[in-house]
């Protein structure tokens with residue numbers, strides 16, 4: 001399963017010959033970077049990383065579980081959330097058991113299911129860009145079971161599926177069906193309708209939630225994420241893990257978790273401020289966009305966006321790749337306020353032609 005960056009590199013943006021001061025707003029990374037406490041812990045750990053240090057991991061995984069009030073046996077830690085997502089798709093779909101999701105959404109699970117020869121059912125988003133939970137249930141019923149994947153907030157639309165809709169979905173899950181909720185961006189959401197699916201896991205429902213340290217924690221290159229799920233599933237699939245994460249990354253994550261409340265509060269506030277500034281700018285110019293709940297915004301360019309997107313890097317800014325079927329939309333990650341000033345200039349130049 002490829003993370004966002006690998007997909008980003010497939011986009012129209014070619015890195016060869018690019019300006020060294022290119023502003024990369026294509027992979028939903030967090031310019032706040034690695035938290036200081038995590039950096040210090042990782043530096044301290046490096047000299048002892050010549051050993052596997054397997055004996056340390058039980059305690060580290062327990063810390064990660066505790067941070068979300070989960071029993072340790074409910075948590076599967078992996079290389080980013082990509083690894084647990086990969087394991088969920090591989091273990092819970094089959095040649096007769098489809099992956100059922102929305103379009104557009106994060107491609108990782110869909111591409112993996114296709115590569116494995118598993119059927120994929122794509123349903124349309126509703127007009128408000130939420131997942132059509134009734135449709136998803138209908139499709140799972142028709143297939144006599146499957147894996148329903150919802151990214152919440154959704155990538156690339158930055159929209160949400162409400163807690164009420166998730167409640168309905170969980171209460172109406174057909175037999176042999178698991179709900180997989182990808183919460184990579186949940187910490188950035190401000191809508192009162194946004195709710196984590198972790199309570200369903202704690203209640204023993206047929207739900208898996210994935211989280212990552214790549215986004216609000218700013219540790220994408222360190223590759224740590226986890227799934228929260230039933231103890232039975234975690235136990236059954238643990239041997240499917242390919243990457244045991246590095247002790248350096250693991251110690252970094254534990255240090256970040258020790259300062260979790262501050263990190264989450266400060267980073268969310270700072271990103272939301274920059275996001276609000278961008279939205280205000282778009283509104284002033286009567287440019288359409290999807291109301292964002294993650295650290296990126298989908299902007300309506302008013303034309304097919306493919307060429308628009310490929311013009312931007314020439315002006316020093318790399319936005320996200322095209323996301324069909326939203327052919328007129330450009331996705332931009334919220335960078336620093338300087339990054340966004342450069343983005344606005346470049347966007348306006350291309351928009352005006």
Ligand SMILES: Cc1ncc(COP(=O)(O)O)c(C=O)c1O
Pocket residue numbers: 002003004005027028079080081082083106108151155182184211212213214220223224225
């Ligand atoms: C929605 C979503 N899920 C999962 C991932 C995987 O990222 P990671 O493996 O770094 O957690 C990404 C990457 O951008 C993403 O956008």
